Amino acid sequence: MAKKKETIPSSLLTLTIGIAVAAFSVWYGQNNHLLPEQLSSQAPLVDDLFNIMLCIATALFLLVEGTIIYTLIRFRHRPGDETDGEYIEGNFSLEVFWTAIPTFIVIVLGIYGVQVYNQMGGFDTVGQVAHHHHQHQVQLASLPADESNPMLLAERPxxxxxxxxxxxxxxxxxxxxxxxxxxxxxxxxxxxxxxxxxxxxxxxxxxxxxxxxxxxxxxxxxxxxxxxxxxxxxxxxxxxxxxxxxxxxxxxxxxxxxxxxxxxxxxxxxxxxxxxxxxxxxxxxxxxxxxxxxxxxxxxxxxxxxxxxxxxxxxxxxxxxxxxx
Ligand SMILES: [Cu+2]
Missing domain, CATH: 2.60.40.420 (Cupredoxins -  blue copper proteins)
Structure with a gap:
């Protein structure tokens, strides 16, 4: 009687691949060097959001492309095999799973994006301080009065x-x-x-x-x-x-x-x-x-x-x- 070939349990393999993909994605998200120098106080806020999106995108890219390449090799046509592929009708749990995860990611990124926009000053749409003309650091002999500049008096958002x-x-x-x-x-x-x-x-x-x-x-x-x-x-x-x-x-x-x-x-x-x-x-x-x-x-x-x-x-x-x- 032939001894059954010993294999690594698939759950262990999946766990290892998951950890590797996550680790690489987190590292690449933080070390991508895709953006130029940061020169404003707002720049780090934008870049942190970008880096998190890139981290998620990297993980998705690796999973999707990895699955495609694995499938191409593993399920390729073998000589002499003229049978049809297995008929699969659907998998409800799998569909819930792959709908729930992107929904969660999009909601989290949406909330985070709004928060960054707010921290940058994006919600000051009424230009509350538009009518002031103030320079306390650059001291000059005398500054013209606000009233003399019609551009500053415009009452518009x-x-x-x-x-x-x-x-x-x-x-x-x-x-x-x-x-x-x-x-x-x-x-x-x-x-x-x-x-x-x-x-x-x-x-x-x-x-x-x-x-x-x-x-x-x-x-x-x-x-x-x-x-x-x-x-x-x-x-x-x-x-x-x-x-x-x-x-x-x-x-x-x-x-x-x-x-x-x-x-x-x-x-x-x-x-x-x-x-x-x-x-x-x-x-x-x-x-x-x-x-x-x-x-x-x-x-x-x-x-x-x-x-x-x-x-x-x-x-x-x-x-x-x-x-x-
Ligand atoms: Cu132009």
Whole structure:
């Protein structure tokens, strides 16, 4: 009598494979290096969510692909076997099992995603602090009154990423108006009388961008900051963030906006706070920070050009910006 071949119990094998798949997925979720550097206080929140989703996706990929490859080999056609495959009508328990698990995963990720969005400031849709113009860190001789800037008085909801629950009603340290147009970004510092083709911000301070578009939809994307917001004509949106590292990083338009969409790029320059004060004084259009004069200067193309050429803006862009309603 032939001795029965000894095999590893299938439950033990399944357990081992399960542990290996789980271990690899958790490791890969944390060590994927797929995302660029983290440069805002919000970036780690986004990346943690991404890493967990990638961990789950890796486990599913390994299980599904592993099963397919195993099945291809194990149940392949053997020479001389002309019989039909076994007829299987269904398996109720198995169907409940593979419906319940994805349902659970989707619900958990949904709740977690909403929580991350809230922590980032995504639910500050009313732009509670939109009307303040406050700069306690960048001290200047005198700042123009809020009332003089019609853009800040608009009583409209502002979609995007606003004040986080921690920031609450605290006004931002610096506000910058961002205007998207085919095919450039224009940055205006209403309180400083500066217009620039690059976004300059101080590190470690609470920055609020008031975003709008002149012509068509654009999307203001800061990949390293994990922040992206549509720029919509006639509908202000916002992005509020704290930059955590100094340097030059890309700004990308992430909404197909026309023939030269691919060239609609700029740069965000994150300065050390004292370096930022130097940048302000070098670029302030009006030496006398009187808003009447700053507005007059801003509508005067020739005088503006002296400043804009140093800032990397060309004449066409400036003319286009000045034509805005
Ligand atoms: Cu664009």
């Amino acid at each position: 502002e979609y995007g990423v606003g004040a986080t629950p921690v920031e609450g009603l605290t006004p931002p340290d610096l506000e910058v108006d961002v205007l998207g147009m085919q095919y450039a970004w224009i940055f205006t510092y209403p309180s400083l009388g500066i217009t620039s083709g690059e976004l300059h911000v101080p590190m470690g301070q609470d920055i609020k961008l008031n975003i709008t578009a002149q012509d068509v939809l654009h999307a203001f994307w800061l990949p390293q900051f994990r922040l992206k917001q549509d720029a919509i004509p006639g509908q202000p949106t916002q992005l509020r963030f704290v930059a955590t590292k100094s340097g030059h990083y890309p700004i990308v338009c992430a909404e197909l906006c026309g023939a030269y969409h691919g060239g609609m790029r700029s740069e965000i320059v994150v300065h050390e706070p004292d370096e930022f004060v130097t940048w302000i004084s070098e670029n302030q259009v009006a030496q006398n920070p009187d808003l009447e004069q700053a507005v007059a200067l801003r509508t005067d193309g020739d005088r503006l050009q002296d400043y804009t050429t140093q800032m990397g803006l060309d004449a066409t862009t400036v003319q286009a910006a000045l034509k805005q309603p």
